[in-house]
Structure formats: structure tokens, C-alpha cells
Amino acid sequence: MLRLEDLQIPDMETINLTIAPGECVGLSGESGSGKTRLLRAIADMDEHGGQAYEEGVAQDRIKAHEWRRRVALLPAESQWWFDTVGEHFNAHTEHIDALGFDAAVMNWQISRCSSGEKQRLAILRMLANCPRVLLLDEPTANLDANNTARVETMIRSYVAEHNAIAIWVAHDVEQIKRVSKLRFQLNDGRFVKVWPV
Amino acid sequence: MNTEFIVLTAPDLVLASLLVLALIGLGARLRLGLSLTLTIAALRTTVQLLLVGLILEAVFTEAKLPWILLIVLVMMIVASWEILARQKRKLKGWWGFGVSTFSLFVSSFFITLLALSFVIEAEPWYTPQYAIPLLGMLLGNTMNGIALGMDRLVQTAWQQRAVIEQRLMLGQQDREAIRDIARDSMRAGMIPTINAMAAAGVVSLPGMMTGQILAGSPPVEAVKYQILIMFLVASGTGFAVIIVLQLITRRMFDSRERLRFDRLLRTPR
Numbered sequence: 001m002l003r004l005e006d007l008q009i010p011d012m013e014t015i016n017l018t019i020a021p022g023e024c025v026g027l028s029g030e031s032g033s034g035k036t037r038l039l040r041a042i043a044d045m046d047e048h049g050g051q052a053y054e055e056g057v058a059q060d061r062i063k064a065h066e067w068r069r070r071v072a073l074l075p076a077e078s079q080w081w082f083d084t085v086g087e088h089f090n091a092h093t094e095h096i097d098a099l100g101f102d103a104a105v106m107n108w109q110i111s112r113c114s115s116g117e118k119q120r121l122a123i124l125r126m127l128a129n130c131p132r133v134l135l136l137d138e139p140t141a142n143l144d145a146n147n148t149a150r151v152e153t154m155i156r157s158y159v160a161e162h163n164a165i166a167i168w169v170a171h172d173v174e175q176i177k178r179v180s181k182l183r184f185q186l187n188d189g190r191f192v193k194v195w196p197v
Numbered sequence: 198m199n200t201e202f203i204v205l206t207a208p209d210l211v212l213a214s215l216l217v218l219a220l221i222g223l224g225a226r227l228r229l230g231l232s233l234t235l236t237i238a239a240l241r242t243t244v245q246l247l248l249v250g251l252i253l254e255a256v257f258t259e260a261k262l263p264w265i266l267l268i269v270l271v272m273m274i275v276a277s278w279e280i281l282a283r284q285k286r287k288l289k290g291w292w293g294f295g296v297s298t299f300s301l302f303v304s305s306f307f308i309t310l311l312a313l314s315f316v317i318e319a320e321p322w323y324t325p326q327y328a329i330p331l332l333g334m335l336l337g338n339t340m341n342g343i344a345l346g347m348d349r350l351v352q353t354a355w356q357q358r359a360v361i362e363q364r365l366m367l368g369q370q371d372r373e374a375i376r377d378i379a380r381d382s383m384r385a386g387m388i389p390t391i392n393a394m395a396a397a398g399v400v401s402l403p404g405m406m407t408g409q410i411l412a413g414s415p416p417v418e419a420v421k422y423q424i425l426i427m428f429l430v431a432s433g434t435g436f437a438v439i440i441v442l443q444l445i446t447r448r449m450f451d452s453r454e455r456l457r458f459d460r461l462l463r464t465p466r
Contacts, residue, residue: 043366044453064454069368079363081377129368 001055002042002071002133002165008049009034009041012189015050024159024166026176026195029186035169036076038186039135042167043073054133072131076138078122080110085121091128098154099124100147115142123151127158134159134166140175152179202413214239256325265325269306269332276301276340283344286351288448289462296444297343304437305335308429316425334405334426335433338390342434343441346386350442351461353378354449361456371450379442386438390431397427 007015012034019025029035041048044064052059054070082088086106096103099120113121119142126134134155140148156179159166170176176183183195217239225232256264280297287293309332313319319327354361354375364374372379397403398420402410405426409419451457 045362045366045455047451047453047455060453063370064452065365065368065370068366072368073366075359075363075366077359079360081357081360081364125367 001053003053004042004050005053006050007038007041007052009037009046012038012186013191015191017184017191019165019167021163021165022159023182024156024168024180026180026183027167027169027186028171028173028176028183033186034189035186036137038191039073039137039167039169042133043068043071043135045073069129070131071133071135072126072129073135074122074126074137074139076141078118078125080113080118082110084109085113088125089128091130093124093128095124095127095154095158098157099150116144116147119143120147120151123154130162132162132164134164136166136168138169138171140170148175155179202411253325253329256329260321260323260325262323265323265328268329272332272336273298273301273306276305276336280340280344280347284348284351284464286355286461286463287347288445289460292448292460293462296441296448297347300343300437300440300444301336301339303440304433305332305339308433308436309335312425312429330405331426331429335429338430339433339437341389342386342438345389346382346438347441347445349385350378350382350445351449353381354456355458355461358456358458365454365456371454372446374454375446375449379446382442383438386442387435390434394427394431397423403427 001021002017002019004015004017007017009015015038027035027038037046040046042052044052044059044067052071054067057070059067080088084106085108089106096105101120101124105121110118119139123139136155139155140151143151152175155166155168158164166179168176168179173183177195181196182193185192185194217235221232221235221239224230224235252268256268277294277298280301281287281293284293288296309328310322312331313322313324313328317327317331322328357378361374361378365371393401393403403423403426406416406419406423409422410416448460449457
């Protein structure tokens with residue numbers, strides 16, 4: 001369970017929200033409406049007011065890096081700092097084939113990966129930590145239809161299998177309909193539930 | 198010590214200054230745009246060194262502790278100021294000045310103290326003929342190391358902000374997320390000193406040793422002093438850079454392991 005209690009972010013109304021395990025929540029809104037800032041606050045990457053709880057554990061009761069291992073944020077643009085893909089993974093990775101790779105991908109040079117490949121690899125890298133909550137900032141923005149479908153299926157099965165939680169930011173309302181049963185929208189700093197009405 | 202060295206006269210220096218004047222003239226003719234800077238630098242070096250010579254003569258004859266401490270204080274403050282002046286981005290408020298002064302103090306000051314009391318064993322320990330040149334040499338080198346290491350850390354962290362934050366998002370600790378950058382910065386701060394040690398005697402004769410030899414010391418005696426200085430400089434610089442990097446890293450992150458670039462200030466150029 002993820003619970004946001006009086007979460008305060010500048011220029012945004014106070015947010016109270018509870019998401020049950022196994023649920024994937026869609027979040028949409030215009031550019032600059034604060035979707036990314038909301039995800040960053042939940043991952044404790046920015047200063048904010050209020051409190052967040054994951055399985056009853058308050059954000060500030062555990063070390064920030066432990067919180068971020070449980071509550072993982074996937075940024076819109078992934079960053080890579082070593083030469084090869086494998087060096088960025090510190091744990092054994094499942095799901096490699098689910099995103100259309102084979103084990104040899106770990107020896108690939110980062111400089112030769114396309115932005116779409118990096119985006120899919122970033123998802124694998126995040127899931128290697130086995131996070132309880134996934135905060136996904138437009139995870140399929142650089143992907144073709146085929147790979148978008150793979151990511152959607154894989155995230156849905158991860159959430160179901162691990163009884164995890166996902167907040168999925170997307171522009172495409174159709175995608176949100178495919179992956180989630182709940183949709184919220186950020187409009188001029190207001191956080192509103194749009195679906196199901 | 199043997200004092201049979203050749204005393205330089207004013208005409209000797211005038212002759213040397215003609216070389217600089219010739220360079221300034223040539224620079225102006227070729228429009229290299231360095232004549233003014235060079236003139237100012239040459240004047241500064243003359244005036245500053247003459248002043249220091251006069252002050253040192255006065256202090257050496259008197260050898261009073263308060264005066265020596267005053268000189269030490271001025272040297273440290275100027276060195277800290279010089280470090281900050283070379284930063285593109287620095288910590289806001291008193292932090293920038295505090296961090297550099299503290300690390301200079303802990304390294305240069307204590308190492309000089311240690312060398313004076315246990316290695317050189319001058320009587321009294323603050324004998325200015327030893328204390329001031331020693332501290333000066335340590336401060337000069339430490340200052341360079343700190344300035345280079347600090348600038349590299351802050352600038353690289355600024356440029357690689359997205360990478361650091363990505364590493365934090367993956368659950369790395371703040372120290373781990375900045376480790377590669379800190380290591381690079383440590384190397385940047387230490388490389389001049391390490392190069393100087395490696396090249397000493399083979400490529401270049403260190404300035405202090407050259408000075409002693411010119412002043413009539415036997416070369417082997419001058420060499421012993423130079424080795425002492427090299428060791429002091431290397432350890433002083435190393436400790437200072439480590440302290441500075443630790444303090445700045447601590448300040449760049451907050452207690453929730455978030456990058457806090459709002460604590461940095463861009464130095465206007």
C-alpha cells in the first residue's frame with residue numbers, strides 16, 4: 001500500500017491518496033503541470049511537505065536510499081555512466097527476454113544503444129532492485145508500438161506478480177486505459193480523479 | 198652556512214627587466230593582447246616581493262611571536278581568498294570561505310608546526326627564517342591543490358547532475374553516487390604535486406633547492422631540505438584535498454541524500 005498524506009509541492013494543491021497493492025494508477029496532465037515533480041516528491045528526490053508511507057513505513061523513518069530502493073523512480077530520460085550495459089546492474093536481472101533482449105545485452109556498449117534500447121534497459125535496471133512501488137515517467141515515450149506493448153505487458157505482470165504498485169505517467173490516454181483502472185489528472189495545480197468517474 | 202654568494206645589484210635587475218620589456222614590446226607589435234597583463238604582473242611581482250623582503254628583514258631581526266602569527270594569518274586569509282577567486286561555482290555564504298580556510302589550517306598549518314617542532318627543531322620553534330618560508334611553500338602548493346580539486350568536483354557534479362540523480366533514484370547512497378567524480382577531483386588536485394615529485398631533479402631543479410645552491414649551500418644539504426619539503430607538500434596537499442572534498446560533498450547533499458545545487462553560487466566572471 002502506498003499512502004500520500006498531505007503531500008505538499010509548490011504551486012500544487014495538497015495531495016492525499018491511497019493506492020492498494022497490485023494497482024496501477026495512470027497520471028496525465030499537460031507539460032509543466034507537475035507530474036514529474038509529484039513523482040520526484042514521492043521518491044523523496046525533492047524537498048516537499050507532508051508524508052508518504054509504503055507498507056506503513058514513513059518516508060523519513062528510513063534512510064533515503066533505502067526508500068528509493070522500495071519506491072523506484074524511472075526518469076523520462078535514463079542516464080548511463082559506465083561503458084557497458086552490464087556494469088550498471090548490481091543484481092541478477094530477470095525479464096530480459098520479456099523486453100526483447102537476450103543475455104548478451106549485458107556486454108553491449110552504452111554508446112551504441114539507441115534511445116529506445118536505453119529506455120527498455122533502464123526499466124530492467126530499475127526492476128533488478130525489486131522495488132515495491134514503480135513511479136514511471138513516460139516509460140514508453142521513445143518506443144515503437146511493438147516495444148510499447150512489451151513494456152505494458154511486462155509492467156502489468158510485474159505489478160500483479162509482486163503485488164506491487166505503479167504510477168504511470170503518460171500523455172496517451174489510450175495507454176492509461178490499457179494499463180490501469182484508475183486515472184488522475186493534474187490541471188493547474190489541482191489533482192483530480194478523472195476515471196473511473 | 199657559507200655566505201660567499203654573489204650579491205645582485207640594482208643594475209643586474211634592470212638588465213633582467215630589459216628582457217621583460219623587450220617581450221612586452223614584441224607582444225604589443227604582434228597584437229597578442231598580453232602586454233598590459235604582463236606589465237601589471239611584472240610590476241606586482243617587483244613591488245610585492247620588495248615589500249615582503251622588507252617585512253621579512255624586520256621580522257627576522259625581531260623574531261616576536263605575535264608578529265609572526267599576524268603574518269601567518271594574513272598568508273592563510275589571502276590563500277583562502279585566492280582559492281575562492283578561482284572557482285566557477287562555490288558554496289553560498291560563509292561555507293566556501295570556511296571550507297577552504299579550515300582545510301588550509303588543518304593541513305598546511307599543522308604540518309608546518311609538526312616539521313618545525315620535530316624535524317627542524319629550530320630554537321625557538323617559531324624562528325621566522327624557517328617558519329615563514331616553510332609555511333609559504335606549503336600554503337602555495339596546498340592552495341593550488343584545493344583550488345583544482347574543489348573546482349573539478351563542483352563543476353563536474355553540476356554537469357553530471359542527471360547522472361548523479363539517476364544513481365540516487367536507483368537507491369545508491371549519496372557518497373556512492375558521487376564517488377567517481379570525487380575520485381577524479383582528488384586526482385586533479387594531487388597531480389601537480391605528484392608530477393613535481395616524479396620530475397624533481399630529472400626534468401627540473403626545484404626552486405627552493407636552486408635558491409639554496411645559489412646562496413652557497415652544498416648541493417646534498419639543499420637536496421635534503423628539498424626532500425623534506427616535497428614530503429610535506431605532498432602530505433599537506435593530499436590531506437587538504439581530502440578534507441575539502443569530504444566537506445563539499447557533505448554540503449552538496451542534504452540529510453535525505455538529495456542533490457542541493459541551491460547551496461551553490463555561480464561566480465560572476
